[in-house]
Amino acid sequence: MAEQGKRDFLEGLRDGLPIGLGYLAVAFSLGIAARQAGLTAVQGFIASLLSIASAGEYAGFTLIAAQASLAEIALGTLVTNARYLLMSTALSQRFSKDTSLAKRIGVGLGVTDELFGLAIARSLVRPVYQYGAMLSSIPLWCIGTSAGIIAGQLLPSRMVTALSVSLFGMFLAVIMPAARNDRVVRICVIASFAASYAASHFIPLTMAWSSGTRIIALTVFISAIAALVHPVDTEGDDVA
Amino acid sequence: MSTRIWLSIIVMGAVTVAIRLLPLTLIRKPLKNRFLLSFLHYVPYVTLAVMTFPAIVESCETPLAGLAALAVGAYAAWQGANMVSVAAICSITAFILGFI
Numbered sequence: 001m002a003e004q005g006k007r008d009f010l011e012g013l014r015d016g017l018p019i020g021l022g023y024l025a026v027a028f029s030l031g032i033a034a035r036q037a038g039l040t041a042v043q044g045f046i047a048s049l050l051s052i053a054s055a056g057e058y059a060g061f062t063l064i065a066a067q068a069s070l071a072e073i074a075l076g077t078l079v080t081n082a083r084y085l086l087m088s089t090a091l092s093q094r095f096s097k098d099t100s101l102a103k104r105i106g107v108g109l110g111v112t113d114e115l116f117g118l119a120i121a122r123s124l125v126r127p128v129y130q131y132g133a134m135l136s137s138i139p140l141w142c143i144g145t146s147a148g149i150i151a152g153q154l155l156p157s158r159m160v161t162a163l164s165v166s167l168f169g170m171f172l173a174v175i176m177p178a179a180r181n182d183r184v185v186r187i188c189v190i191a192s193f194a195a196s197y198a199a200s201h202f203i204p205l206t207m208a209w210s211s212g213t214r215i216i217a218l219t220v221f222i223s224a225i226a227a228l229v230h231p232v233d234t235e236g237d238d239v240a
Numbered sequence: 241m242s243t244r245i246w247l248s249i250i251v252m253g254a255v256t257v258a259i260r261l262l263p264l265t266l267i268r269k270p271l272k273n274r275f276l277l278s279f280l281h282y283v284p285y286v287t288l289a290v291m292t293f294p295a296i297v298e299s300c301e302t303p304l305a306g307l308a309a310l311a312v313g314a315y316a317a318w319q320g321a322n323m324v325s326v327a328a329i330c331s332i333t334a335f336i337l338g339f340i
Binding site: 022025026029037038039040043046047049050051052053055056057058059060062063064067070073074077078079080081082083084085086088089090091092093101104105107108109111158159161162163164165166167168169170171172173174175176177178179180184185188189192193195196197200201211214215218219222223224226227228230231232 | 242244245246247248249250251252253254255256257259260261262263264265270271274275277278279280281282283284285286287288289290291292293294295296299300301306309310313314316317318320321322323324325326327328329330331332333334335338
């Protein structure tokens with residue numbers, strides 16, 4: 001059994017590393033945004049360790065930069081990270097019956113889009129494998145964030161500006177392929193762009209809000225309309 | 241200032257950890273509500289799109305540089321370029337056009 005555990009762990013370490021290298025790049029861009037919100041390298045490291053979420057952390061940093069209240073930060077985090085609820089729910093069905101609560105929690109703490117993908121690649125979750133994958137990826141997420149913050153302090157401002165655009169590029173890399181494959185997602189993306197522009201330039205009520213508040217309100221509003229107009233199949237397997 | 245940031249970081253982490261752990265500890269039943277499932281399906285795309293535009297345009301030196309970065313990045317992503325490539329293309333475009 002111990003042999004098997006060791007094999008699982010090493011396999012997890014190996015499979016987590018490519019994810020970790022991707023994390024390093026994304027987190028670096030996120031760090032640029034974190035510095036603009038006033039976080040130090042240590043704060044960025046801890047924020048990334050606790051949250052491990054690109055969109056959620058970006059929304060949080062935007063709110064911090066806007067001096068938002070803690071309640072608003074909690075709400076923004078809830079909305080942008082709500083999808084983890086689906087992933088953890090799917091995961092909870094995939095543990096063998098005798099899995100201890102400690103192991104469920106251990107695996108659950110590392111639910112990200114990518115690590116969830118690894119976890120459900122097999123019919124049963126292997127906790128020790130998952131720990132290995134978490135260990136070779138999550139630290140790189142944290143280090144990347146700190147590195148981005150430090151680079152933001154050291155590099156000339158023109159370069160920092162250009163680097164701050166890279167995170168938006170990564171967001172585009174997530175949404176565009178989905179928009180290409182799915183007509184409803186495509187409409188959602190176009191509507192989101194248009195609504196986000198209108199909310200920040202034309203509508204007096206929402207123009208008075210911070211950009212973080214607009215992100216929360218528009219996300220809830222547009223996603224709710226999409227869900228009402230075009231509900232997905234209830235089998236809920238397509239959460240990844 | 242620093243205290244406020246630390247509190248914000250802790251709130252972000254606590255909410256995120258709660259979202260991850262609730263389904264594995266207290267609530268173990270699968271989600272069945274069709275509206276909620278659909279809502280959660282659309283949220284990631286909508287929130288990323290809302291965050292990206294018009295922020296990408298306004299984060300650049302000039303609106304032209306921002307619009308170009310958006311156009312080039314959106315096209316590359318549409319064509320299936322990987323995440324790091326799209327990020328690099330956007331940054332380089334913004335950097336070069338930032339001088340105009």
